[in-house]
Amino acid sequence: MNANGPVVVGVDGSASSLAAVETAAREAKLRGTGLRVVHAFIWPAMKVPLGPAAVGPRDGGLRNLAERTLDEAVTRARDVAPGVAVTGEIVTGEPLTVLEERSRTASLAVVGSRGMGGFIGLLVGSTAVHLAAHGRCPVLVVRGEPDREGPVLLAVDGSPEAAGAVEFAFAEASLRGVGLVALHAWNEWTEPGDDDPGHPQNLVGDAGRLRGTEERVLAEAIAGLREKYPEVGVERRLIRGRVRPALIEASEEAQLLVVGARGRGGFAGLLLGSVSQALLHHAHCPVAVVRSGGE
Known part of the structure; x- marks a missing residue:
């Protein structure tokens, strides 16, 4: 690049x-x-x-x-x-x-x-x-019909590999003169009420504590970039739900959706499976895929 x-x-x-x-x-x-x-x-x-x-x-x-x-x-x-x-x-x-x-x-x-x-x-x-x-x-x-007045939508997973996507999203929002919505979806593979003993919520035993952990993941992912791009207004959006529908729904009001090429948790293998297919075929705005700079 x-x-x-x-x-x-x-x-x-x-x-x-x-x-x-x-x-x-x-x-x-x-x-x-x-x-x-x-x-x-x-x-x-x-x-x-x-x-x-x-x-x-x-x-x-x-x-x-x-x-x-x-x-x-x-x-x-x-x-x-x-x-x-x-x-x-x-x-x-x-x-x-x-x-x-x-x-x-x-x-x-x-x-x-x-x-x-x-x-x-x-x-x-x-x-x-x-x-x-x-x-x-x-x-x-x-793809899609982007809202040209809408924000840049950033899919946050907290992985080091996604750092390039975070920087790219801030830079794009700055270039376009719009705000940034940093969205992090957690517990995406399990519906509420699931009794899987291996699920993180059940391992932690306290949904509030788990939510606090996910809030820190979101905050840490964008830490430092807000100072670098002070002109960009940031909305942190934490959603307990499935990644695909959360991003697709949010993309209806965005002009650009930014995702990393790799991730962890809800975004593991983002470009290898059903999540990527859903975004590429069903997002309502253009999708930017950003690889880690070190790859």
Whole structure:
């Protein structure tokens, strides 16, 4: 990751990827940096004809289609953010490999929630996990209808690996001039009244004491950042309930949901199982996935 690097966005011509281009252009403007629009062109590696067919139109063929896809995306970006320096490139290779490589010099990588062509299946199954696990900068997945006046929503789990997500969320709130909601859900895998003897509440024997512990987890997770970003108003929100519905419901009033790539407790394996699928497919606003800086 290069904190001063451009925003990178992957495009494939789909409506979702063009929405991602618009978001990426706004993000580049916020950061005062450039925008790099990338189209992964996998067909040369597959040894298929790239030019127009002998009996087809002169502007037909895969190469011309790729160029039109890129030109449309670059034009859209320049229309949305006229002052941003926008560059476009067609790169031969598999989309995830191309995006991962470009993320090494980027400050942010942006993708749509659905795709076609070169980016088909980008957020289905293991490909989303791959991008989040191996990308070298934060990954912003554009989806939903964000409340542009709403706060940045931060999923807090208290793990050291999530520190980068906390910092990123504060920085985003500062850039956008909005508040931050730091949400920590506890006891998420058990409904009230559960009698599992191994459940933390039963091990502690005092729900009040357990809640106090979780309050400290939330407070410690954001400690120091409030001083670094004094202009950001912070709401600490502690919820006893399940993580997925808590975050999905809260995302209805947010303009961005920020999560760490790994976690503990309720967020263990966030990008490996059902929680990640729920967020990527059901969050009502864009989701930013931030890996630990030390990974």
